[in-house]
Amino acid sequence: MAASEDNSLDTLTFEMLVDISKKYTNISKHKRVLAPVVTSTISLYVNGLRLNEDEGEVFVVTEFFESLTRQGRIPMYTCSCGIFGCGGFYIDVLYKKETVIWGTEQATFTKYIFTRDNIVCVAEGLINKLVELHQLLQEHELQTFHDIEAYKEKLARFLNPVNNQLS
Template sequence: MRTFSKKVNEEQQDKLSFDLEINIKKEYRNITRLKGRMVPVVTWKVNLYINGNKLDEDEVFVEDEFFTSLLCPGKYPMFTCTCGIFGCGGYYVEVIHGIESLFWLTEQNPFSDRSIKTPNKFSFSWSQIMNFSEELIQKLEELKSIMASNGLEFRYDVERYKGIIEKINGVE
């Protein structure tokens, strides 16, 4: 069980945040060579921010790796190329667990705006990371509901993510 102390000066910590863009439309898809029909298409994108600065859109946040990194420190392929192939343009984040903070060491400047100078080391309080995680799970549940209402498959294991948060909080 992890307890969150208020001793950490939140002002000195970095802040991780996100927005989730969801687009719902219908497109004509060919089912066979002779027939076609309109089918629902739901696209989404998670945009990450550190201290209000947007991370590079050419790098896709891998939610599954993020949640796994909360359980155990290590090097994680947390960002991948927009094509979905890590080796094409992704990069690793070294995750270090401290008593009061979680640290990210990135291989490159993660920001869209390359003029932002960064030492590529970020320190997040555990309480802020937990709030971020819970908000992300809530948004993914909303997305899951949208996908289900359109008859589409959902690829995130939200129940696993909830289990990780419960394990960290000592609720099992």
């Protein structure tokens, strides 16, 4: 049940699953090698229920951290193919003095109200898990792809509400 229905605040949490496997890859026309593969998925939960109703919708970490720097429509979920227009949805982000409001329209319009501390806790937790993922990728000599320093900078901007327009 969303906060707007029962006048209490919602709780945002996340789960990050990491899988390590090996896969044969071609390094030339006639040679293959067994190479490590690391995959990860992040799911957001509101009040213990998964935020995205469709398993084919993928949480976009960079957009979550972008939502810490500006209000408005954020394409926080995309289709598993990577094309937002194919699937996915926006989160409408609004800052208040003590809370952050997320509005989303999937089957019906739903409004969630989180404390700013809850958003900070999730952001810090994500950063910590992404640092672990970054280290794991490096250990397996795989390319890293999250700009953790940029995420930390966006979190720092969120923590300084002078830079954020409050409603």
